[in-house]
Amino acid sequence: MQFPQPFIQELKAQLGDEYADFEAALQQSPPVSIRYNSAKFPDFPTEDTVKWCSEARYLAARPVFTLDPLFHAGAYYVQEASSMLIGEALAQTVDLSEPLRVLDLCAAPGGKTTLLASKLSSDSLLLANEVIRSRVMILKENVQKWGFSNVHVSNHDPEDLGKLEGFFDVILVDAPCSGEGLFRKDPAAVDEWSMENVQICAGRQKRILSAAMPLLSAGGVLIYCTCTYNDAENQDSSAFVVDTHQFEEVKLQWPADWGIVAKKMGYQCYPHKVRGEGFFLAVFRKTAQLDSFYYNMEKGGRPRSFKPLHKKQLNEISRWLQEPDEFSFYEKPNGEVIALLENQKNDLIVLDNLLFAKGLGLEMGSFKGTDFIPSHALALSTALSAQLPRLELSEGEALQFLKKENLLFDAPKGWLLVTHRGLGLGWVKGLGNRINNYLPKDWRIRMEIPE
Structure with missing residues (x-):
């Protein structure tokens, strides 16, 4: 594999004498790793664990995942190992036992969303947003496979979310990038790389961060990551956050044998040091004491896109869930029934009123006369009754x-x-x-x- 000269010069400047080891690593086959869904598959194997994620394992070879029913059931997610560091970063910066409002701003295809879902408390709210409409369906599919009722999907440009200023406690920005860290997984990406594209990506990242930062509450945590190496997309974008004078960088602690390199800002994975791909991660805490989010529930406390389910249908719908009392049930204009967790209901009503492209709650199914037709999402849900x-x-x-x-x-x-x-x-x-x-x-x- 031949790399562009500007890319080589950038990495030689970063790595010095280690560049030869780095380039040799890129000529090797990439490791294959999966992360188990402990809510569905708690007895996962113990060998070849990913050091920073107890639920994750390396595989000796890449199987045909499409032909594994457990993959379709949401027992695991095929995810690059380095990117799983997000879970450890989250654990070091917030109290995961507390209910949190979390936004995965650039969420498709859903690997990091499902990772966040497994780390957060069951009463936390996780909104997985994707700006590109064609990618929303794969995000929704992977969220439904994972089966958690507290994860919701939206399809908005980050700038469309301004009405949610101060709403979230944690925001993950897995920014679109030049993809240098995935060169050995996707050799075609080498041919698509250019310095011009690096600068385009850096500009796009700053636009996304500019939209994301106001959405955090005071003391909230912003996690920024890319799958690239260059300073324009990593160091410069990180400095852009701090230079607003509203955020400070949060320093993280990694065991030395993980092989993660501390940069001027944030942390970098290199494939000759880490059993994974190129990945950059930086964490920031909002220090600005701004007004907290407020929404007048008395004035706008009703859902805009759905209405309470008819009482005559509640008995039928309730029997499909293990703990139906934990949910409120609603019907959308198209007849689809959804279940909203009671402890999130007010927040979800807010999101329903302020967002126009979203999928909130657990899709239950629909009634055809008196007969209830269950949805596919319900079959994959961890909330499903064990008595069916x-x-x-x-x-x-x-x-x-x-x-x-x-x-x-x-x-x-x-x-x-x-x-x-x-x-x-x-x-x-x-x-x-x-x-x-x-x-x-x-x-x-x-x-x-x-x-």
Whole structure:
């Protein structure tokens, strides 16, 4: 792999005599790592742990994840190891036992969102926002696979969120960048790299940070990260935050054997030092004592996009959840039923009134007459009742289901949760002599399954 000369000069300036080791590391195959969902898969293997993330493991080789039903069930997420440092940074800077309002501002495809979800308390609110509309669907899909009811999705430019000034306790800005840290994972990125693009990315990052900083409450934490090495996108963007005189950098502590390099501001992962890709991380705390967020609930305390579910339907809807009393139920204009956690209801009403492109709450399904049709998101939710009828499938049968093929089973009439190794994959409906597969078409496996 040949690198552009300006990139080589930048890294030689950063690394000196270590540059040869760095370049040699980029010629090697990248490590493969996954992070388990402890809410769904608590008994994960113990070997080859990622040092800074107890739920994460390295794999000896890259399997075909598409052909693993556990991947579709949200048992784990395929995530680059260095980027998991965000979880440790969060643990060092906030009290994770407290309820927090958290914004993942540039969230797609959702790896860092699911990491945050697993670290936060169950009564914290996590809003995963993505500005690019075409990327929202994969974000939503990965959030639904993870199955946490306190994670919500929005599709806004950062500048559209100004009405939420002072609302959040933590904001993650995983900024769009030149992608230098992913060169060995994506060799095509080398050909797309240019100094001009680096400067474009640096300007875009400052615009995003300018929109993000006012959204934090006093004392709130801003986590800024990129998957690149250059100072224009890392050091200069970090200095831009501090130069507002509203933030101070938070210094973090890493064990020496993690191999993380402290920079003038923030921290850098290099692939010849860390078993992972290039990744930069800096953390800042808001020191400015500004007015806290205020919203007049008496004046605007009703949802704008949904109405309370009819009382006659509450009994039916409640039986699908393990702890229905923890939720309030609403119906959207299209008939879709959603469940909002009671301890977040007021905050979600605020978001509903101030945002126009969002998906709040747990998608439950919809009523067709008196019959309730459960959503796919409900099948993947950790809030799902353990008492619902289930149909456990072998790996081969599960893949057949995930290709949206019909299964031949003698099954009782009614809705059945399809499971593999106890984890929900979707719904089928028993009709006596056959069952109908209700896997959404967009979720089906399209590749051929080997014999």
